[in-house]
Amino acid sequence: MVSINRFATDTDEEIAMVKRAAEAAGARAAEGNYWRYGGEGALELADAVMDACKDKVDFKFLYPMDMPHGKRIETIAKEIYGADGVVYTPEAQAKLKRFEADPKYKDYYTMMVKTHLSLTHDPTIKGAPRGWMLAVRDFLLYSGAKYICPQTGSISLMPGTSSSPAFLKVDVNLKTGKPYGLF
Numbered sequence: 001m002v003s004i005n006r007f008a009t010d011t012d013e014e015i016a017m018v019k020r021a022a023e024a025a026g027a028r029a030a031e032g033n034y035w036r037y038g039g040e041g042a043l044e045l046a047d048a049v050m051d052a053c054k055d056k057v058d059f060k061f062l063y064p065m066d067m068p069h070g071k072r073i074e075t076i077a078k079e080i081y082g083a084d085g086v087v088y089t090p091e092a093q094a095k096l097k098r099f100e101a102d103p104k105y106k107d108y109y110t111m112m113v114k115t116h117l118s119l120t121h122d123p124t125i126k127g128a129p130r131g132w133m134l135a136v137r138d139f140l141l142y143s144g145a146k147y148i149c150p151q152t153g154s155i156s157l158m159p160g161t162s163s164s165p166a167f168l169k170v171d172v173n174l175k176t177g178k179p180y181g182l183f
Helices: 012-024 034-053 069-079 090-101
Strands: 002-005 029-032 085-088 133-142 147-152
Touching: 002 012, 002 034, 012 029, 029 034, 069 085, 069 090, 069 133, 085 090, 090 133, 090 147
Parallel strands: 002 029, 085 133
Antiparallel strands: 133 147
16 A cells, blocks of 8 residues: 655646656555645545455465574565575574573564664665575664564664654644754
8 A cells, every 4th residue: 555645736737647656666656645634634544544454365475484584584685685595693593592492482483673774784785686695783672662672773763752843843734834943
């Protein structure tokens, strides 16, 4: 499902082009004006999502939950990112062994922590590279959510949100359609 978030500067031709491209790739596409009209502006998207939910799908998980965490990471690296395999720093390898040896972590989910700028752990490598190994340098553990998170490359983690987050100062002028409070 592709949600096209329409802004005041978007043309009908641009919206139609994005819809055609999404549909040609096999996705559904719906226009949304939720930034401008809130929930009312998301009705087309809501209808499209409800229609999509009626489709018969051939969904399957990438790996079974009883698969060891190291094998899960390798499966994700190969099947999703196109890597040839995984390499670990000594510290990461030691943590992985501890997680796999302790039965309390067996039902924890594996959630990769990596750059969004590349399929690899290196944000400067673009496209779909071949012949590379995904480098895991550490693990993050989120016991409340039951996540074991292999951390690849150099990742800057977002600090906790303050009691007065910046988004509270952002809004849209309904007369001009322009946002304010962003900077």
